[in-house]
Amino acid sequence: MRKHTMLSRIAAAACMAVFGCTMLTGCDIAESVLGPSYADQSETETEAPSEESAVPGTEPTTEPETEETTVHVSPTESVTSSLGAQLETDVYLNKDSSNDDDKICKVALDNFIQQGDKVESFVFVFYADGNMGTYQGACGISVTDDSPVGSDGWYASPNFEASTQGGFAEIRWNVPSDIRDCIDASGEVQIGYWWGDVSTVHLKEIICNYSRTVELPVDVTTEIPIGQDLYYDNDDAKYARVPVGRLFDEDGIPQAVTYHLTSPGRIGKFVGGFTADGGGEPYTSSNIAILSDATDLNLTWILPESVRHTGVSDLGIGFWWGEQGSITLDSITVKYTTGSAPAAAPAPAESSESTSKEDTPVSNSKQAAQIAADIRVGWNLGNTLDCYDDKAATKPENLETYWGNVKTTKATIDTVKAKGFNAVRIPVTWGNHMDSDGTIDSAWMARVQEIVDYAIDNDMYVILNTHHEDALWMHPVYSEESTVTERFVRAWEQIAARFKDYDNKLLFEGLNEPRIHGTSSEWMGGTSEERSVINHMEEQFISTVRASGGNNAKRTLIITTHAASITDAAISGLTLPDDDNIIVSIHNYAPWKLTTLEYPDDRSFD
Known part of the structure; x- marks a missing residue:
């Protein structure tokens, strides 16, 4: 069943309808899936020997009671920060100089990033006395030895052209995706000016857009409203400082803070910094x-x-400049520990061969129930990666746009996040991209991972599934069960291996709406035969993922009923697994006229 791309099909927990359906978490409502935050305390005591067993000639003695010291160990959480680091410069580049060094500017990368950060792009801000016309130049950057491209620790971009705005230009260089995890933070970044309508351009600012992922100890995450307006041109109103007493008790130790800002119009450009005051010198971050x-x-x-x-x-934020004269600090979210906590360690860089979130442990405190509760509102990336051609007449590389949508870009997911969504479901049909042995095409797997990373890097929950396989090869009947299950398991072996080291922001959904197409019971719960085969396939999905290593042993998994239906036959026919980190997904297209293509002009909720 094809639906509107903007309509979602999965939800979170009993009280949520964030994707337009229902999720039931866990398999035993009476049992909590949340682990304890504190170690069990115990006492040991050495008893005095009895008079009968005492050594002759000695008085019975009693050893003093001793108590084992317990140490609070905070659960860990993978936290990602995506920011732009600004460096003000004062460098002139002259394209007409006989000295090549006058045509380039090199800047140390440690002005912007730490080792392990993922660099996405640079923005170079130029001014000139005249109309620059079309800017022609190139960029380069230091890379590590494991970079797939570049030589001698350096990657040089091809020459490029960029439009300007007369005497002003923001030249954006998007770092190639295959080297973003291979940047040497101890090296340099470079831009060159080869041609333009003016001889000299003035480089006044460089912005490095990057993401940093750190494994932090976190006991509590709390959000408080602020509602304070900041004005960059008013020294008395350009800071917002919040006493930590409003955020946590005095023994709390802040680990990460998220500032939620809103503007009366398009933000355009925001320049500011983070602040902290306390026992040491007042701290202000780089711009x-x-x-x-x-x-x-x-x-x-x-x-x-x-x-x-x-x-x-106190913790705060400063507003140094913006295209909007004012900006509002709506609220603050702080992650903190409630006692002594271990130092945080940066998450290792991504692996281009297997995963992009390697060795990030899944926090035991973030299992199905809490994840479902955390998902506030979700968006379904439909009719893109799930497109299929049952005639196999379309080239696999063209299937993403086969049903009329454009290719998904980072900007797409960035926009979804900016609109308030904190979860994205990525339906994927794998059948047209598997060979006769069930091996998934490597280019297709890489494309799926690229889009998953767009959302993960935005700190969003991601649900990845197998989608329209039932329209191609996955027919849940006894006569095909052995062949279908073998191919299904083969697919999930590869998917699970590829993403095994991603953290608990990534969820796997085994099946979408498993059913036999075109039968009278297709949407009424199916037959007992279909339900039996589907239950067996769900069992194989869970056991395959759980045995695949990495974080998959504790990853939250999603199963469903026949056709994801909520009919009595479908619900009663579902076998719940013995696994407390499971979500059950039900699809509910209501109201029907709004959520389907049958009534394309109807936008009512009746």
Whole structure:
């Protein structure tokens, strides 16, 4: 069944309808799936020997009671911060100089990033006395030895052209995706000016857009409303500082803070910094600069180790400049520990061969029930990666746009996140991309991972599934069960292996709406034979993922009924697995006229 792309088909927990359907978490309502945060305390005691067993000639003695010291160990959580680091420069580039060094500017990368950060792009801000016309130049950057491209620790981009706005230009260089995880933070970034309508251009600013993922100890995440307006041209109103007493008790240690900002119009450009005051010297971060067409921003600051343990008394943000004269700090979300906590360690860089979130442990405190509760509102990326051709007449590489949608870009997912969605479901049909042995095409797998990373890098939950396989080869009947299950397991072996080291923001959904197409019971719960085969396939899905290593042993998995139906036959026919990290997904297209293509002009909720 094809639906509107903007309509979603999965939800979160009993009280949520964030994707337009229902999720039931866990398999035993009476049993909590949340693990304890504190170690069990115990006492040991050495009893005095009895008079009968005492050594002759000695008085019975009693050893003093001793108590084992317990240490609070906070659960860990993978936190990602996506920011733009700004560096003000004062460099002139002259394309007509006989000295090539006058045509380029090199800047140390440690002005922007730390080792392990994922660099997405640079923006170079130029001014000139005249009309620059079309800017022609190139960029380069230091890379690590494991970079797939470049040589001698350096990657040089092809020459490029960029439009300008007379005497002003923002030249954006998107770092190639295959080297973003291979940037050497101890090296340099370079831009060159080869041609334009003026001899000299003035480079005044560089913005590095990057993401940083850190494994942090987190006991509590809390959000409080603020509602304070900031004005960059008013020294008395350009800061918002929040006493930590409003955020947590005095023994709390802040780990990361997210500032939720809104603007009366398109933000355009925001320049500011993070602040912290406390036992040490007042701290102000390096400048951050965000270019955005949205009207809201969520800026996450992972506090430096040197700051978070200094007895912080208040946390804040400053507004240095913006295209909007004012911006509002709506609320603050802080992640903190409630006692002594271990130092955070950056998550290892992505692996281009297997995963892009390697060795990130799944927090035991984030299982099905809490994940379902965390998903506020979700968006379904439909009619893209799930497109299929049952005639196999379309080239696999063209299937993503086969049903009329454009290719998904990072900007697509960035926009979805900016609109308030915190989860995205990525339906994928794998059948047209598998050979006769069930091997998934490597280019297709890489494309799926690329889109998953767009959402993961936005700190969104991601649901990845097998989607329209039932329209191609996956027919849940006894006569085909052996062949179908073997191919199904083969697919999930590869998917699970590829994403095994992603954290708990990634969920796997085994089946979409499993059924036999065109039967009278297709949407009424199916037959007992179909339901039996589907239950067996769900069991194979769970066992395959659980045995695949990495974080998959504890990953939240999603199963469904026949055709994801909520009919009595479908619900009663579902076998719940013995696994407490399971979500059951039900699809409910209501109201029908709004959620399907049958009534394309109807937008009512009747």
